[in-house]
Amino acid sequence: MNQYNRSNFHKNTFCVFKHLTLEEAAEIEFVHKSKSGSEYFFTNEGVYRKSNHWGRVANCRWKLVSSSQEKINNHLPQIGYANWNEFFNNEESKPLxxxxxxxxxxxxxxxxxxxxxxxxxxxxxxxxxxxxxxxxxxxxxxxxxxxxxxxxxxxxxxxxxxxxxxxxxxxxxxxxxxxxxx
Incomplete structure (x- = not known):
């Protein structure tokens, strides 16, 4: 079982974040900003991420998926949420x-x-x-x-x-x- 948390989730991980609308995320106050401009809010269960870049993120692969059929505009900042147990080891060369x-x-x-x-x-x-x-x-x-x-x-x-x-x-x-x- 993986044990990802706020101190290691950004190191070689694969994750599928669930897209949130601006209305769904209205109460979130992001507390950390990365060098690339992405913002984060951490909970005991997982992490919220606000960013205009998804997919290949440094040494990670982070996807953003919507539960609706509407397309996500990757050029605008989007908000996603993932539980810690939804992060997996990302080893690009292995058949994972x-x-x-x-x-x-x-x-x-x-x-x-x-x-x-x-x-x-x-x-x-x-x-x-x-x-x-x-x-x-x-x-x-x-x-x-x-x-x-x-x-x-x-x-x-x-x-x-x-x-x-x-x-x-x-x-x-x-x-x-x-x-x-x-």
């Missing part, structure tokens, strides 16, 4: 991450310690997750990947490719070669 497809068919990657990790997900390092996510978006949003393939049912093939990319450590080029030899 999996890609998840949400109900709206968006892709993102998470740490294997997340509650919804299942054995069927392929574990990868952070950079491989980023590469596979680009391939997933291309398969999902375009038909370019299907050039030179003899496909009778494009949607069935698209769904098969997405599932293979999510659950195996095979890249799109290898999967396309597999389709060519069927």
């Amino acid at each position: 991450y999996f890609i998840y497809q949400d109900a709206a068919n968006n892709f993102d990657f998470y740490h294997k310690e997340h509650a919804f990790f299942e054995d069927e997900f392929a574990l990868r390092n952070a950079s491989k997750c980023s590469k596979i996510m680009k391939e997933l978006k291309m398969v999902q949003q375009t038909d370019d990947w299907s050039k030179y393939l003899e496909i009778t049912d494009l949607e069935t093939t698209r769904n098969w490719l997405i599932q293979e990319l999510l659950t195996s450590n095979t890249n799109l080029a290898s999967l396309k070669r597999k389709l060519l030899h069927k």
Whole structure:
């Protein structure tokens, strides 16, 4: 079990912060300001962060997710909250991450310690997750990947490719070669 707190949460961690609206965070008085301008308020249970930069933060990966379908404007300061037990060790080169497809068919990657990790997900390092996510978006949003393939049912093939990319450590080029030899 990890033991992150206000003195070590910013050292090589991965975390998914829950987005708060300005109304939800109106009572928060931020007590610490980092060199990069991010502001923090600490509780016994976790941390609030107000910042205009999320994602790759120094040696950490901190995501900000909204429970609504509205897009978060990363150019404006946004407020997020995370419990201490939602911080995980971030070792970029180790296969600690999996890609998840949400109900709206968006892709993102998470740490294997997340509650919804299942054995069927392929574990990868952070950079491989980023590469596979680009391939997933291309398969999902375009038909370019299907050039030179003899496909009778494009949607069935698209769904098969997405599932293979999510659950195996095979890249799109290898999967396309597999389709060519069927």
